[in-house]
Amino acid sequence: MTILTxxxxxxxxxxxxxxxSLQKDVAVRDAIIQHLKEQLALKNxxxxxxSSEKTLPEQEIMIFNEAEQAAKPNLPEPTVETITYQRRGxxxxxxxxxxxxxxxxxxxxxxxxxxxxxxxxAGHLHEMGVDIHQEIQIVPAQVKVIKHIRHxxxxxxxDHNEIQSPVLQAxxxxxxxxxxxxxxxxxAHIITQKFVESNPLYRQEAALKRxxxxxxxxxxxxxxxxxxxxxxxxxxxxxxxxLKGDILHADETTLQVLKEPGRAAQTKSxxxxxxxxxxxPPIVIFEYQKTxxxxxxxxxxxxxxxxxxxxxxxxxxxxPNVTPLRCWSHARRTFDEAKTAxxxxxxxxxxxxxxxxxRIFDIESDLRDVTPEERKAARLERSKPLLDEFKLWLDxxxxxxxxxxxxxxxxxxxxxxxxKLNNFLSDGRLEIDNNRAERTIKPLVIGRKNWLFANTxxxxxxxxxxxxxxxxxxxxxxxxxxxxxxxxxxxxxxDVTNADSIGRLLPWASDIQDxxxxxxxxxx
Numbered sequence: 001m002t003i004l005t006x007x008x009x010x011x012x013x014x015x016x017x018x019x020x021s022l023q024k025d026v027a028v029r030d031a032i033i034q035h036l037k038e039q040l041a042l043k044n045x046x047x048x049x050x051s052s053e054k055t056l057p058e059q060e061i062m063i064f065n066e067a068e069q070a071a072k073p074n075l076p077e078p079t080v081e082t083i084t085y086q087r088r089g090x091x092x093x094x095x096x097x098x099x100x101x102x103x104x105x106x107x108x109x110x111x112x113x114x115x116x117x118x119x120x121x122a123g124h125l126h127e128m129g130v131d132i133h134q135e136i137q138i139v140p141a142q143v144k145v146i147k148h149i150r151h152x153x154x155x156x157x158x159d160h161n162e163i164q165s166p167v168l169q170a171x172x173x174x175x176x177x178x179x180x181x182x183x184x185x186x187x188a189h190i191i192t193q194k195f196v197e198s199n200p201l202y203r204q205e206a207a208l209k210r211x212x213x214x215x216x217x218x219x220x221x222x223x224x225x226x227x228x229x230x231x232x233x234x235x236x237x238x239x240x241x242x243l244k245g246d247i248l249h250a251d252e253t254t255l256q257v258l259k260e261p262g263r264a265a266q267t268k269s270x271x272x273x274x275x276x277x278x279x280x281p282p283i284v285i286f287e288y289q290k291t292x293x294x295x296x297x298x299x300x301x302x303x304x305x306x307x308x309x310x311x312x313x314x315x316x317x318x319x320p321n322v323t324p325l326r327c328w329s330h331a332r333r334t335f336d337e338a339k340t341a342x343x344x345x346x347x348x349x350x351x352x353x354x355x356x357x358x359r360i361f362d363i364e365s366d367l368r369d370v371t372p373e374e375r376k377a378a379r380l381e382r383s384k385p386l387l388d389e390f391k392l393w394l395d396x397x398x399x400x401x402x403x404x405x406x407x408x409x410x411x412x413x414x415x416x417x418x419x420k421l422n423n424f425l426s427d428g429r430l431e432i433d434n435n436r437a438e439r440t441i442k443p444l445v446i447g448r449k450n451w452l453f454a455n456t457x458x459x460x461x462x463x464x465x466x467x468x469x470x471x472x473x474x475x476x477x478x479x480x481x482x483x484x485x486x487x488x489x490x491x492x493x494x495d496v497t498n499a500d501s502i503g504r505l506l507p508w509a510s511d512i513q514d515x516x517x518x519x520x521x522x523x524x
Contacts, residue, residue: 099134101518143213146183148172174492176230181215182223184488190220191227192481195463195470196443200451221459228462231487233496234505235465238472239285241506246306247277247429249437250297250316253445256453257460260290271464272296273441275475277309279372279429281508282475284440286464288457294318307427309434312417326420327434332357334410341406349397350407353414356390364432372428379425387422390414440471469507476507478516483507486516 116125151170158165176184193199201217201224208215242248252272258265270292275284289296294315301308301319309325310316316324335354363382367375394411401408414421424430444467454460469487470480487505494501504511 098519099136102136105137141189141211143186143208143211173489176488176492177223177226180223182226184485187223187227187488188481188484191224191466191470191484194224194451195447195466196474196480198443198447198450221455224466225458225462227484227488228465230491231465231469233502234487234491235285235468237499237502238283238468238506242274242276242283242285243301243304245276245280247279247309247427248301248304248306249273249275249277249309249434249440251311251434251437251441252292252313253441253448255288255448255460257290257455257457258453259456261457263290268292269460270296271441271444271460271467272300273437273444274300275437275440277429277431277436282472284468284471284475286444286467286471288460288464290457307423307430309431309437311434312413323423323426324420325423325430325434326417327432328357328360328421329433329435329438331410331414331417331421332361334406334413338406338410349401350410352393353397353407353410356386356393359386360390360432374428376425376428379428384425387425391418394418440475443467443471473507476513477518478507478512479518483512483516486512 111125117123118125150172153168154165157163176182177187190201190204193204194201201220204220205215205217250273252270254268255271256265257263257267257269260267260269269288269290272287272289273284274287276282287296287300292315297315298319301322305321307323307325308316308319309327311327311330316322332354335350335357338350339354360383363379363386367378370378394415397407398411398415401411403409403412424432444463454463469484473480473483490505494505496502503509506512
């Protein structure tokens with residue numbers, strides 16, 4: 001047995017402390033390195049990876065033996081071929097494109113009387129059936145000039161008797177854009193190209209020039225602003241109708257406005273989106289604001305009473321008479337990002353959290369076509385126990401996972417938003433995510449990548465009006481182009497202060513639906 005001197009003992013003690021300190025330093029550095037690797041993996045995913053957050057079946061099977069696989073058969077190529085033949089039945093399994101809403105031109109191909117001779121016996125051939133092949137013909141846009149000629153009339157008798165002759169003139173409908181070359185269809189085309197097809201005015205200017213029309217982008221911009229002014233009464237009526245409901249979705253995105261008084265051109269402005277849910281006529285309202293402040297939803301929703309789906313932005317909280325709901329797609333996304341950040345070393349905890357989210361969505365998928373009452377009852381029976389189990393799991397792992405790591409952020413997000421994430425249980429009409437709003441705001445985001453910015457606040461507000469009208473029309477299965485033409489022809493000739501007159505032009509109004517409804521689902 002070796003007896004250490006006091007000096008040797010103190011030396012060993014110092015070495016042990018140094019060793020522990022070095023181990024702690026190594027652990028901290030390993031954590032930092034792992035954190036940086038995860039951040040790099042997330043950056044690479046956002047830049048180079050697929051945007052889909054779908055969980056691969058093998059990732060579920062790796063931990064859970066209860067995973068189910070839903071196989072989808074390969075869909076056949078859509079066809080418009082039909083065969084009329086008495087001795088044959090229609091081929092089963094074909095999927096036909098519905099072309100019933102399109103104008104149709106028929107071209108018959110028949111044998112002449114001289115050709116109706118049997119090549120075997122020279123007998124007369126009778127018609128036994130037809131083969132029908134349909135094809136889609138696209139007629140490119142063309143520009144033409146419409147001359148409105150108003151004839152004037154005077155009285156010859158009054159002229160001959162030196163009496164002041166009255167002059168009468170044939171009447172014509174009021175035009176939306178008087179003293180201008182702009183017609184209802186021309187402005188509808190320009191607006192549809194920019195706000196539906198994301199085709200900026202400078203590209204339209206070049207396209208029109210190739211068609212032989214010199215129309216500057218400045219002129220088209222003026223027409224767009226006038227169109228938005230004309231549509232403002234309809235926009236206001238849509239907003240008021242939307243706020244009468246009790247379920248809304250909200251989202252927001254940035255917008256650059258170059259000539260904002262008192263602000264630099266690079267300063268971010270915002271386009272706020274509000275829209276109805278699944279159980280009311282679809283209404284979409286965009287609102288332009290300079291800032292991202294809470295005062296904007298607070299003011300906009302002042303008269304609203306009900307539920308509001310949104311992301312976790314704090315501006316949507318604390319609004320009087322409004323119950324906030326958070327988005328399970330966002331919650332699921334945090335676990336998907338944690339899985340990506342693991343860079344191939346996917347931990348079981350990350351996949352367990354992701355699986356909880358997936359199972360919540362699977363239940364909702366099963367309840368897609370049931371009534372709200374049935375959905376609420378099924379959620380309490382199936383989703384509530386799963387959520388309780390998930391909460392226990394979150395509380396347990398929150399104690400062991402570093403909060404700044406992706407998995408820690410995912411757990412922290414769910415715990416921080418837990419009550420709002422669970423509010424969907426209170427009403428079967430509510431949704432578990434805010435995807436409805438995110439899908440609706442996407443056309444503006446895509447358009448912004450093309451036209452980049454608004455020049456003035458007036459232009460930004462005009463964009464809000466036009467996007468609101470167009471997206472509401474699309475949601476109500478209207479062709480935006482033909483609907484805009486109808487609005488530009490009708491609005492100048494009605495009393496816009498009359499509620500009934502404006503009401504008949506709303507996208508979900510029966511008269512508008514009868515005239516312009518185009519089903520968006522084309523595959524039967």
